[in-house]
Amino acid sequence: MIAPLTYAVVGLAIVLCAAAVYYAVRDKLVDDRLLAVAALLELGLLVQLVTGLLGMGRIEDPTEKATFVAYLVTLPVIPVGAALLTIKEKSRWAMGSLAVGAFAVAVMAARLLQIWNLYG
Amino acid sequence: MGDAPDTADSRRALGGPGIVLVVVYAVLALAATGRSILQITSYFEQAPLAYLLSAFAAVVYLLATWCLARGGRWVRVGVVACTIELVGVLVVGTASYLVPDAFPDQTVWSHFGQGYGYVPLVLPVLGLLWFRRVDRLAAATEARASGSTLGGVDPSALG
Numbered sequence: 127m128i129a130p131l132t133y134a135v136v137g138l139a140i141v142l143c144a145a146a147v148y149y150a151v152r153d154k155l156v157d158d159r160l161l162a163v164a165a166l167l168e169l170g171l172l173v174q175l176v177t178g179l180l181g182m183g184r185i186e187d188p189t190e191k192a193t194f195v196a197y198l199v200t201l202p203v204i205p206v207g208a209a210l211l212t213i214k215e216k217s218r219w220a221m222g223s224l225a226v227g228a229f230a231v232a233v234m235a236a237r238l239l240q241i242w243n244l245y246g
Numbered sequence: 247m248g249d250a251p252d253t254a255d256s257r258r259a260l261g262g263p264g265i266v267l268v269v270v271y272a273v274l275a276l277a278a279t280g281r282s283i284l285q286i287t288s289y290f291e292q293a294p295l296a297y298l299l300s301a302f303a304a305v306v307y308l309l310a311t312w313c314l315a316r317g318g319r320w321v322r323v324g325v326v327a328c329t330i331e332l333v334g335v336l337v338v339g340t341a342s343y344l345v346p347d348a349f350p351d352q353t354v355w356s357h358f359g360q361g362y363g364y365v366p367l368v369l370p371v372l373g374l375l376w377f378r379r380v381d382r383l384a385a386a387t388e389a390r391a392s393g394s395t396l397g398g399v400d401p402s403a404l405g
Binding site for chain 1: 262351
């Protein structure tokens with residue numbers, strides 16, 4: 127149940143990252159369309175948090191479990207923080223921070239997937 | 247350059263490229279903190295040194311994130327935090343290759359931050375460069391402000 131969702135999350139994060147880079151290059155400010163993608167990503171991360179916590183009993187290795195839970199909880203914080211900064215900062219660097227945040231989400235979600243696939 | 251209250255604003259670090267650094271720092275700080283809380287609460291005895299180091303690193307990353315975001319008087323604290331991070335990643339990175347037995351489990355700084363895509367090695371350098379830039383900009387602004395009344399150095403030479 128978590129694997130397909132996490133694939134979707136990784137894909138969406140990559141889309142958001144690419145879109146933010148595109149906006150930065152074109153020197154466009156954040157708009158509703160971009161925020162909608164970020165909101166969708168956030169929703170996916172929250173669902174992933176709940177399903178991940180419910181299924182984490184299956185992960186036996188304690189170190190992997192710690193990483194799994196830490197990333198699971200950290201992930202939903204990133205789009206919210208990055209989006210707030212993006213709205214506040216009115217320059218192309220704001221798009222840069224959104225791109226970095228989205229990239230971090232993609233990497234961390236991929237790491238979740240790696241751990242999950244070992245035990246799922 | 248003194249610490250006049252009005253210079254605090256010119257030293258605000260947030261804005262421009264600094265905002266990207268804040269995000270990267272915040273992500274690393276959050277991930278490292280979350281992981282070390284779990285390590286210490288659930289299986290501390292497995293590798294006490296590694297987990298204590300991870301926790302220490304996490305706190306320093308949180309501090310550096312705060313300093314980057316606030317700027318002002320925090321710039322000086324931030325420089326110290328980034329220096330600790332740089333020394334930490336170099337010392338622990340070297341030690342993890344020389345005495346691997348001392349580190350049964352990974353820390354953020356093991357193998358020069360390999361597990362985190364070498365981000366822990368690059369980040370403090372970027373942080374230090376950024377703080378230096380902020381400091382220089384503030385100094386230039388101060389010089390410009392006092393230059394006209396004192397008839398001192400041409401402020402544009404400092405820009």
